[in-house]
Amino acid sequence: MxxxxxxxxxxxxxxxxxxxxxxxxxxxxxxxxxxxxxxPERFFNKVDNQLKLNRKILKEYNKGGKVTIRSKVLLDLGFDPKFFSHYWKNQKGEVYLFVYEYGFLKRTENGKEKYVLVTWQEYMN
Incomplete structure (x- = not known):
C-alpha cells in the first residue's frame, strides 16, 4: 500500500x-x-540593523566634526538613541553616546530638543 x-x-x-x-x-x-x-526578526539582527541605520544617519548629518541638529530631524529618519555601541564622558561630566565613530549628546536649547553630533577623536581614548 x-x-x-x-x-x-x-x-x-x-x-x-x-x-x-x-x-x-x-x-x-x-x-x-x-x-x-x-x-519575527531575531534580536541581534534588530540591534545590528538599528546600529547601522543610526551610524548612517549620524554620518550623513555630521560632515563638519561637530554639529547641532534638532532631534526631530534624526528621529523622523528612524534614528533610535537607545541603540549605541559605547560612550565617552567629557570633563564637564556630559556623556556622549557613540555609534562606532559617530557620537551624539542630547541637549535642550530654548525649549527644543537637539543633538550635538561629534566624531570620535584620538584624545577620547
Whole structure:
C-alpha cells in the first residue's frame, strides 16, 4: 500500500518514502526560506540593523566634526538613541553616546530638543 501526500511547497503529489515532505531539494529550500522570512526578526539582527541605520544617519548629518541638529530631524529618519555601541564622558561630566565613530549628546536649547553630533577623536581614548 502506497501513501501519497502533497509537497509542502508546490503541492505536487509525492511518491516514495512515507515521511517525505517535499518533491525535490529546491522545494525544500524554498519552503524553509519562506518559513524563515515569516519568523519575527531575531534580536541581534534588530540591534545590528538599528546600529547601522543610526551610524548612517549620524554620518550623513555630521560632515563638519561637530554639529547641532534638532532631534526631530534624526528621529523622523528612524534614528533610535537607545541603540549605541559605547560612550565617552567629557570633563564637564556630559556623556556622549557613540555609534562606532559617530557620537551624539542630547541637549535642550530654548525649549527644543537637539543633538550635538561629534566624531570620535584620538584624545577620547
Amino acid at each position: 502506497r501513501i501519497y501526500k502533497d509537497c509542502l511547497q508546490c503541492g505536487k503529489e509525492l511518491e516514495g518514502r512515507t515521511d517525505k515532505k517535499f518533491c525535490d531539494p529546491q522545494c525544500k529550500s524554498a519552503y524553509q526560506y519562506q518559513k524563515e522570512k515569516q519568523r
